[in-house]
Every structure is written in C-alpha cells, then in structure tokens.
Amino acid sequence: MTALLNDFLKAMDQIVLEAADIQTDQMRLVQGENKWSTQLFPELRTSVMLTIDERIPFLQDFLYDARLLWSGEHNKKLKSGLWTEDLPDGTELHLEATAIKQNSHNFLLIKNESEEFQFRQNTLQAAREILLSNDRLVEQNEYLHNRLLNILKDPLDNNQIQNTLSKVIENAEFGVFITDPDMNQIVENSAATKIFEQPTSPSSKPKPPLETIITLLDNQLPEYERILTTKSNWDGELCWMAPPTTLKWLKISIYPVKNDLNQVRHWILFVNDISNVKHLVQRNEQLALQDMLTELPNRYSFWQTLEQEIAKQSSFYLIYVDINEFRKHNEFYGHDEGDRLLKEIGQRIQNSIKHYDFVARIGGDQFAIILTDMSEQLQCERVLRRVINNLSAPFTSNTGQNFNITVSVGAVNFPRDAQSVPELMRFVDLSAHTNKNKRQMWVQFYTDEMKAASHREIELENELRLAIMNGEFELYFQPIIDLATDTIVKAEALIRWNHPEKGVINPDVFIPIAEKSELIITLGKWVISRACQVARQLCDLKHCIKISMNLSPSQVYDEDLYNYLCSCVTKYEVDPQKLEIEVTEGVLVESYTNTDLLLNKIRDYGLTVSVDDFGTGYSSLSYLKKLPIDYLKIDRSFVQDVATDDNDKAIVKAVIGMAHNLNLKVIAEGVETNEQLNFLVDNHCNSVQGYLFSKPVKLESFIDLLNDYTTTKE
Structure with missing residues (x-):
C-alpha cells in the first residue's frame, strides 16, 4: 500500500511532509520522492528529515500561517499560492504548498505546478x-x-x-x-x-x-x-x-x-x-477577475467585492474616477499611449490608498475605489486629496513629452446615501457627472440636492430646446470704441433669452446648459446668421462697423461651422471684413490643432480674430505668435483696479507692450470710470468697451447710439 501511495504521489509530482514540531522548521518526509524534491531539499538524499530555512524564503514565510492553522482546534487546509524556485540544474520550478491539519497530524503538501x-x-x-x-x-x-x-x-x-x-x-x-x-x-x-x-424550444419562444x-x-x-x-x-x-x-x-x-x-x-x-x-480568461481564476491591461481587478471582481462589502453592513465609501476627455488624448497621442496612461493612472490610484482598500478598472476610462470601514466624510476627503495630488503630477509620453490630465471624482457612502449596488452605482455616477469641470480636478460627494438639480437641468434643457424652436433669442450689442478716433468701430454681439414667463435670461444661466447638451452648436449658428443680418442692416444704414461674435469651444470642433459661416456671408451679402470671431484663451490651448486650422481658414476668408478674456486662462503666450490673431481683449478683472492697483497696472502695461510687439491690437473690457480710461489712453491701448460708454443694448438702441457717434472705417 505504501509503495502504491508513493507511486501515486510521484505521478502527481508532489511530496507530503509532516511537522515534527509546529514550533520549529523541522519537517519529516512522509511519502513521495522525486528529482526536484532532492534538489530543493538535498538532505532527503540521506535522511527523511529536512529543515525549511532561508534557502526557500517564500515557503519559510508560509510556515508562519501554517503554524497558526496547525495550532487550531479544527481540521482545515490553507494554500500558499504559486511561487517560483530556480534549481541548481537551471530548471525553473513552479510550486504550490498546502498546509493541512487532520486530527492530530499536521501535514505540508508541496506540489510541482509547472504544467499548470x-x-x-x-x-x-x-x-x-x-x-x-x-x-x-x-x-x-x-x-x-x-x-x-x-x-x-x-x-x-x-x-x-x-x-x-x-x-x-x-x-x-x-x-x-x-x-x-x-x-x-x-x-x-x-x-x-x-x-x-x-x-429551438417548443415550450418557449x-x-x-x-x-x-x-x-x-x-x-x-x-x-x-x-x-x-x-x-x-x-x-x-x-x-x-x-x-x-x-x-x-x-x-x-x-x-x-x-x-x-x-x-x-x-x-x-x-x-x-x-x-x-x-x-479563455475564466479558465484561469486570476485572469477571470483581472483587467487585462492594468492588471487591476475588473468590473466583475468589483461587483463581487461591492456586494460583499454591503453584506458586512459596515460603513464604506464608493468612489468613481472618470478621466476627462480621454478620447481626445487617444486621438492626439495614439491608442498605445492611451493604454500606457491607463496603466499609470491605475498604479497611481493604487499607491494612494491603503492596502486593504480596493481599486478596479470598471470601464474604458473609469476606475472605482472602495474605501472600507469608513464613515466620516473628512476621512474620505483626506484619501481623495492623495488621489488627486498623485493624478495631478505630470505624465510623460513615450517620446518624453509631459502632459497633464484631469479627472472627475464622485463619492457616495453606504449606508447613508444608498443601500444597494444599483443605487450606489447610480448615485456615484450622478455625483461624478454633476457640474463636471473638465479644466480642473473635480470631486463631488453625493447629496439629495443632486437629484433635484439634475431634474432642473433636464427641464431647463427642454425649455431651451423649445426656445430655439420658438425663436425666443435676441442679440444685444455693446459698442467698442477706438481711442485714437473716439468712434464706434466695432460691436460685440451678445445673446439673450427672452423667456415668455421668466423674462430676460442672461447667458451665464443657459450657456453652460447649452454647452453640456450640445445645443450650443445650434445656438452658435443662430448667432452667426443673425449677426450677418445685422451687419448687412447696419451697412445699409451707413454704419459699416464690424460685428464680433463669440465662438464656444464646442463650435471649434464643429466640422460644419466654416461652411455655415460662408453660406451666411453669401446669403446676406456681407463683407467678411465686417465680421470678427472671438475665442477664449482656454480654447487656444485645449484645442490648438482644431483652432489653428479653423482660424486660418476664417482669416483667409477675410474675418478678423480676437482672443477674449486674455490673462484669465492658461498661459498661451507661445501660441500668440503661431495662431492667426488680430486683437487681444484684456479681461475686466485686470481693468477693474487698474487706476489704483500697482500689480494690475504692471499686468496691463505688459500685455499692451507685448501685443504691440507682436503686431496685435489691444481691447480693454469692463471700462467703467474715467480714471481707468485715462490710464488705458496713456498706455496706448487701442480700443475699449464697458459701461462707461454703454451696456449691451437691443439693436434699436444700438442704432440710436451709433447715430450719436461719427463712425469711421477701421
């Protein structure tokens, strides 16, 4: 019987050891002997006794857990998991140990798992x-x-x-x-x-x-x-x-x-x-629960873990991390770089949390974190601060180019905010996508107000859609004054919503909704069409001034924008030189390639281009000499205290000087006092606009204003 058992164990490529004393590393060979076992334990050539020491550190560490099992009262077994040993003959061995307590016996089974x-x-x-x-x-x-x-x-x-x-x-x-x-x-x-x-089943369709x-x-x-x-x-x-x-x-x-x-x-x-x-993946237990790219747990593993945490009935936080504009990153750097980025993001998140917390990749550009045994929001905020700080550090592409990303982060608590997996997922998804700001790292904890705000946003979008269909919009115009001639040479066209019940609604309220819902493309086209109409109308009245239109970031990506602009110019028989496009400083940086292509086409067609809100966005000085730009508009935040604040004085002087050296003209926004005006005149600013001259007004009032000025061609 012993010989038969020995042959069986040899065929299974394993040996059975018994602990001589669970307090020591001494083991006795019970059954089984083969080539690899005598190489791993040379003493087996002459004895049935062996010592597990630092020669096999993995197995020595496993003995600590094995002793705990052997010293217990109940029959149990514990597996070590696979580890690798290099034998003296150069063979690479992949082994797995199993500690077994069976009545009064304490066994250690070691199996060669190289085939597995x-x-x-x-x-x-x-x-x-x-x-x-x-x-x-x-x-x-x-x-x-x-x-x-x-x-x-x-x-x-x-x-x-x-x-x-x-x-x-x-x-x-x-x-x-x-x-x-x-x-x-x-x-x-x-x-x-x-x-x-x-x-086919006869019983069911x-x-x-x-x-x-x-x-x-x-x-x-x-x-x-x-x-x-x-x-x-x-x-x-x-x-x-x-x-x-x-x-x-x-x-x-x-x-x-x-x-x-x-x-x-x-x-x-x-x-x-x-x-x-x-x-194929599920035939390997580890791979069944692993994301192939990042080697983090996958969505299935995450779902299992989330259900297990709920079953414990202990408070925890579920975190949702969504990479902003990941598709644009893939388009710019390529999919291989996108994969590298995902792997590094996963690693940075993992390095930001405790070893007993859980992180998984649950979608293409989405990660989920479970912060276990946590009930206080302040605790969660501390962890998220580490996550955000780690993700804020620059990433490096394969070519050595540094770049940054932003993420939107949502957080929800069990059991305070939700008590089931679907609820937790819906609420954390809602929190991450509420008021999403793609320019900054955004963290949002779930609140009941979010539901109401989400419904209000949907209602406002529906009202906005009806407003477009019913023609409830109107252009207001704010004059831009040339300081050298003291004449109105230009007007900025500003959209207003004449709501039938709420009255005039400013763009600060509805433009963010329009941007988020992509209605901004339709609104933008309406502004272009109406501005061309007005430019033609003013010219017929002998007021041939330039009309300036704001371009949203979404419109820069609209492939139909340029053709639509040209069609409106043709339809209303407008001189393209009487039209201007305004883009914000942030658009220059975020959408450089698209902006460069679009603005060159627009410039070649005859329109001029100005950069709005200059100084409030990213540093875009390097783009000023590359992009086709005619004007810089100094933001009102710098003009407000320019007569009294030395820092603002220095900034405005520097912008004017830099712009003139680049052959650009300068427009100052938000001019409200004579002191501001005098400073701008003394420092050779080209043009100004602000309440000192006029608020944005309806077309009829703007025509009256023009009649009070002597206009000249710019």
Whole structure:
C-alpha cells in the first residue's frame, strides 16, 4: 500500500511532509520522492528529515500561517499560492504548498505546478492574441459608426433608411442595430441575428435580439438611465444567460444620433460576441477577475467585492474616477499611449490608498475605489486629496513629452446615501457627472440636492430646446470704441433669452446648459446668421462697423461651422471684413490643432480674430505668435483696479507692450470710470468697451447710439 501511495504521489509530482514540531522548521518526509524534491531539499538524499530555512524564503514565510492553522482546534487546509524556485540544474520550478491539519497530524503538501503554470501562461497568451484580433473589429466599429452617422444625418423616409442602412451594415462581422429614439428597431444585420440564435424550444419562444439587449442593459448597467437621459455614448461588457444551454459574453457599444436641437433621432448599437475571450480568461481564476491591461481587478471582481462589502453592513465609501476627455488624448497621442496612461493612472490610484482598500478598472476610462470601514466624510476627503495630488503630477509620453490630465471624482457612502449596488452605482455616477469641470480636478460627494438639480437641468434643457424652436433669442450689442478716433468701430454681439414667463435670461444661466447638451452648436449658428443680418442692416444704414461674435469651444470642433459661416456671408451679402470671431484663451490651448486650422481658414476668408478674456486662462503666450490673431481683449478683472492697483497696472502695461510687439491690437473690457480710461489712453491701448460708454443694448438702441457717434472705417 505504501509503495502504491508513493507511486501515486510521484505521478502527481508532489511530496507530503509532516511537522515534527509546529514550533520549529523541522519537517519529516512522509511519502513521495522525486528529482526536484532532492534538489530543493538535498538532505532527503540521506535522511527523511529536512529543515525549511532561508534557502526557500517564500515557503519559510508560509510556515508562519501554517503554524497558526496547525495550532487550531479544527481540521482545515490553507494554500500558499504559486511561487517560483530556480534549481541548481537551471530548471525553473513552479510550486504550490498546502498546509493541512487532520486530527492530530499536521501535514505540508508541496506540489510541482509547472504544467499548470505553463497552461495558465498559454491561456493568457491565447487570450491576448484574441484581444489583438479584436482590434481589427474595433477599427471596423469606428469606421461603420462614422459612416452610419453621415447617412442618418440626412432626412430619409423609413423605406429609404431601411434599404440604405441594410446595405451598409450587412457585411459587418459584428451585430448592428439601428433604432428609433424609443429603442424600437428599424433594422438589424444578419450577424446580430446569428449572435442571439438559440436552440429551438417548443415550450418557449425566444425574445427578439434587441429586446434581449435592452433587458440586459436595464438589469446589469446602473448607468443605463443616465445614458438615455443625457444621450451619451457607452461601451462595455454584459453577460447573457438563457437556460439551459446559453451563456455568452457580449461587448456592446451604444451611440446616439442627434439633430441640431440635441434630440435623439436614432440609436446605433454594435454587439460583439467575446465569449471566446471570456472562456479563455475564466479558465484561469486570476485572469477571470483581472483587467487585462492594468492588471487591476475588473468590473466583475468589483461587483463581487461591492456586494460583499454591503453584506458586512459596515460603513464604506464608493468612489468613481472618470478621466476627462480621454478620447481626445487617444486621438492626439495614439491608442498605445492611451493604454500606457491607463496603466499609470491605475498604479497611481493604487499607491494612494491603503492596502486593504480596493481599486478596479470598471470601464474604458473609469476606475472605482472602495474605501472600507469608513464613515466620516473628512476621512474620505483626506484619501481623495492623495488621489488627486498623485493624478495631478505630470505624465510623460513615450517620446518624453509631459502632459497633464484631469479627472472627475464622485463619492457616495453606504449606508447613508444608498443601500444597494444599483443605487450606489447610480448615485456615484450622478455625483461624478454633476457640474463636471473638465479644466480642473473635480470631486463631488453625493447629496439629495443632486437629484433635484439634475431634474432642473433636464427641464431647463427642454425649455431651451423649445426656445430655439420658438425663436425666443435676441442679440444685444455693446459698442467698442477706438481711442485714437473716439468712434464706434466695432460691436460685440451678445445673446439673450427672452423667456415668455421668466423674462430676460442672461447667458451665464443657459450657456453652460447649452454647452453640456450640445445645443450650443445650434445656438452658435443662430448667432452667426443673425449677426450677418445685422451687419448687412447696419451697412445699409451707413454704419459699416464690424460685428464680433463669440465662438464656444464646442463650435471649434464643429466640422460644419466654416461652411455655415460662408453660406451666411453669401446669403446676406456681407463683407467678411465686417465680421470678427472671438475665442477664449482656454480654447487656444485645449484645442490648438482644431483652432489653428479653423482660424486660418476664417482669416483667409477675410474675418478678423480676437482672443477674449486674455490673462484669465492658461498661459498661451507661445501660441500668440503661431495662431492667426488680430486683437487681444484684456479681461475686466485686470481693468477693474487698474487706476489704483500697482500689480494690475504692471499686468496691463505688459500685455499692451507685448501685443504691440507682436503686431496685435489691444481691447480693454469692463471700462467703467474715467480714471481707468485715462490710464488705458496713456498706455496706448487701442480700443475699449464697458459701461462707461454703454451696456449691451437691443439693436434699436444700438442704432440710436451709433447715430450719436461719427463712425469711421477701421
């Protein structure tokens, strides 16, 4: 029997030791002997006794935990996990130890897991290769997405849409669905049908594929409600189970197709079956719970951990970290650099928290943190300060270029704010995306007021959309005075909302909502059209002055802006030299490539360009000599105390001097007193605007104002 057991253990490539005394490192060989064991423990060549010492530090450390188990009262076992040893003959050995207490015996089983280790490595490599092959599908996904957007922008009747889209999507290697705004299917391709095929069952009729997807989204995606209400993109993984035989992992991407009023006209859904990848990954327990890129826990592991924390009924904080404008980073630096950034962000977050806290990558550019056993907000704030500080430090690209990122951080407490996984996820998502400021690190703790504020924002967006449809907007004009001639040479066009119940609403209230909802593109086009009309009207009245229009950051990215501007100039027969575009200093830095391209085209067409709010944003001095700019507008914050504050005096003098050396003209905003005006005149400022001359006024009042001035061509 002993010989048989020995042969069995040898075949299993393992040995069994028994602790001679649990207080020492002395062990006795019970059964099993093989080549690697005598190399690992040379004393086994002449004796059944051996000592586990510093020659095998991993195993020596494991003995500490093993003794605790052996000294207990109950039969138990404990595994060490894999470790690697280099044998004298050059062989690399991958071992795992198991401490076992069985009645009065204390065993240590050591097994050679080299085959299992190699299997796991091969599994990992196979999974990586499949992921690489998926890159091709991702490229197809992007191409098809852009093509479908172009098709769906055109107003087609249902038959035309179905015929055109069916031809475009039929040869895609992944599932494609096109729906109406309410997620009712318009068309699907054959790949989508194939993904959701099931063995026929006489007792039940399978759901249509799109209905299955919507059910999965509703059940497994806490953000689903926000995605629909905010008309956002989303991509991620969902698990589809249809007993008795179907279990598939699906990678799903959702894209809205919106009209000029930011209303959803269609939804595009892409579905990839990634079950093969998941199958390979899940054959390796570690990989099943690990994000392949960052090696952090993945969304599935995070979900499990979150449920376990709730089950403990101890207070904890859930943190959501979203990288701002990650897509732009990928476009600028490339996807490889994007992957490097994600890995480093994950590492920096991990270095900011305690070892017993938990961090996972739960989406493309999203991370989640669970701060365990924490009930006080001040404690949480201290941790988040470390996270923010670490993420604020510059990152370095592969080419040695330094850059910075910003993140939006949401925080929610269990059980004070929410008591279930879906609630926690919805609320932390809402907090991270409330009043999101992409220029700064943003931390927001969840409050009940957020719900109400979110509803108010949605209501205001709906009112804004109706206002655009009902023509409730009006341009006001503030004159810009040339100091050399004391004439009005220009006017800044400023939009106002004439609400039927609330009266005149200033842009500070509705422009942020317009920016967030993308209605700013439609509003911006209305401003351009109306400004061109006014420029033509003023010229007909012999007041051929320049009209200046503000350009929002979103408009810089609007591919249709330049063509629309040209069409308005042609339609209203306006001299382009009587129009000006204003961009803020921040736009110059954040969108340099787009801004440079757009402003050069605008300048070539005949318009002039000014930089608004100069001095309040990022340092953009290096861009002033590169970009096509005609004017700098000194922000009112510097002009306000320029007559009395030496620092403001120095700043304004420096800006004027620098601008003139670069052949730029200077406009000072917010001039309200004669003392301010005198200082600006003495320091050769070119133009001014402010309440000293006029507030922004309606067109009729502005024409009266012009009639009081003698105007000259600039």
